[in-house]
Amino acid sequence: MRPLSCLSVAAAMTARKAFLLLACAWTIALAAPVSSAAAASAATDGQGASRTVVLVTASWHRADHLNLAFRGVDVLTPTLDDLARRGVLFGDASTVAPSPRAAAAALMTGRPPPVTGVYDEETRLGDAAQTLAERFEAAGWFTCASLGERPLGEASGLLQGFQRSDAPSDVRRREARDVVQRALALLDEADGRDVFLWVHLGDAAWPHDPPQALLDDAYEPRDDPRDPRLKLPMPFLRALPLPYADITDRNWPWCRYKACIRALDAALAPLFETPRVLSGVTAYVGLQGMALGQSGLFYKAFGTAPEIAEVPLLVSAPDAPRGVRDPRPASVLDVGVTLLARAGLPVDGFPGRDLFAKGERDGDRFMLSEHAVSASLARGDLQLVIPLQPRKLPFLTDKRNMHQAMLFDVAADPLLEHDLLAPGDGDVVAEPRELGQRGLAMLTDLVTWLRVEPLEGWAEPGEPDPDEEALRAELGYAGRPLATLRPPWRPDGCPICRALKPR
Ligand SMILES: [Zn+2]
Known part of the structure; x- marks a missing residue:
């Protein structure tokens, strides 16, 4: 474990410098797993009275937009850095679905989208689902939620098990400062009781309208994003949505996104500095990443590329390691059981892996894209993608017919642009034998993952959010x-x- 002082020094430097100095020094050691009994006594408010577990989720937060992630992005996230110093930063964390509701349903149940049946923004999680909040509620905890995005609110079914919730009904989105203020009010309501609080932030979603001061800090106000002397490279050019169609400076969209992340980070400070939160269990997790131009897409999460799949994940807990980076694979599916264990509650029957347990963790990264357009499995340096819809649809996977696998070398091609099975014009039919032994094994495992029986009553048809639909139309999300x-x-x-083989 790395002493705190070293990380404090790191924080004073730029991410890049810190990376050079500390990349090797930031150890990967993990302390022994914390026993449930120890966690139970440790998650209290310091007077041995009540326990506090806070889960913060954020949609559209990319893994590289976290200062201490050291992924080469110069972004200021002092509040999340502080959480990392008090806890564990999971350096290889990923989601299972690119839409906020599908990912949140997976997180809250510990089960992947093919099992929950929720893999878009229209389906709601049915009342038959067994959720994390219901576990806390059954244990006698006060369960409450303050949410910043309406599509995750009442209509989503995600609020089952929460005794009190505060989610927007009139507007699509609430800004993080407001969400956190409402979360603090809910904490006050909890008074002396054990509390499980879910806070969800949507500030990283498009359109990116951060406070002007933060924007000026991220993007030099004297620069002109429409400077006629600049020219956007091709993938950017066709990717920017209409309101930004005349932008010529490629840094401008990135700076706006960074400023949004910074606003979100700053808003969390009053929550994380609350004494009962400081001495309790806190998790911060991104629900999915975001395309920011390189792959010819902006502000979306169509596919299953690493920029979409990789998310920040931080957990602090009393008696857990502090200031440690855990390089083992971690998933949003593991968050629920990890929090139950830290709270000292029974974990039996709740799926997922306790991220504080010792031992190796399987690095298979399964993902189902929104509306089940495609599914993917990343294993080692390879990523296999299979289209799941007929070819007539105007999607990226349109290069192939339904079920015709694509294979990518993720290390060399992180944006999944060069299909190893179609070195030519991309218009060939892949036969299973072309996949090779490794590819065929991956295909078998991915199809096995996909064709599980969804749980009865866990998914129900819901109503699409009109504002959400309008936003998507503006971004060019196709069709119904x-x-x-x-x-x-x-x-x-x-x-x-x-x-x-048949099932
Ligand atoms: Zn087929």
């Missing part, structure tokens, strides 16, 4: 919902289907 409440894997007798 496609696969709501349909199984993501539908056999069609193609070469891939014929090669796979």
Whole structure:
């Protein structure tokens, strides 16, 4: 474990300098797992009275936009850095779904989208679902939520198990400062009781309208984002949504995003400095990343590329390691059981891996894209993607027919632009034998992951949010919902289907 003082020094430097000095020094050691009994006594407010567990989720927060992630992005996140110093930063954390509601449903249940049946923004999590909040509620805790995005509110089914909640109903989004103020009021309401608080922030979602002061800090006010002497490179050019179509400075969209992350970070400070939160258990997790131009997409999370899949994940808890970076794979699916264990509650029957347990963790990264357009499995340096919709749809996976696998070398091609199975014009039909032994094993595992029986009553048809729809239309998300409440894997007798053993 690294002493705190070293990290404090690191914080005073730029991320880049700190990376050079400390990349090797920031150890990967993890202390012995904390026993439930120890966690139970430790999660109290210092007077041995009540326990506090705070879960903060943020949609659209990329893993590289965290100062202490040292991923080469110069971004200021002092509040989250402080949480990292008090706890563990999981350096290889990922989501299972690119839409906020689907990812939140997975996090709250510990189960992936094919099992919950929630893999878009229209489906709601049914009352039959067993959620993290219900676990806390059943244990007698006060459960409450303050949410910054309406699509995750009442209509989503995600609030089951919460005795009190404060989510916007008139506006689509509330800014982080407001959400945190309301969260603090809920904490006051908890008074002397054990409390599980969920705070959700949507400030990193497009459109990016951060406070002017933060924006001026991120982007030199004298620079002109529409400078006619500049020219956007091609993928950026066709990617920016209409209101920004005349932007010529490629730094401008990034700076706005960074300023939003900074606003979100600053807003969390009063919550994280509250004594009962400081002495309790706190987790911060991004629900999904965001495309920011390189792949020819902006502000979206269509596919399953690392920029979408990788998220920040931080957990602090009394008696847990402090200021440690854990390089082992971690998933949003693991957050629920990790929090139950830290709270000293029974974890039986709740899926996921306790992130504080010793031992190796499997690095397979499964993901189902929104509306089940495609699914992917990243394993080692390879990522396999299978389109799950007929070809007529105007999506990225349109290069291939339904079920015709694509294979990518993620290390060399993190944006998944060069399909190893289609070195030519991309218009070939992949046969299973082209995948090779490793690829075929991945295909089998991915299809097995996809064709589980969804749990009865866990997914229900819901109403699309009108403002959400309008935003998406502006961003160029195509068409209407496609696969709501349909199984993501539908056999069609193609070469891939014929090669796979029946279930
Ligand atoms: Zn097929």
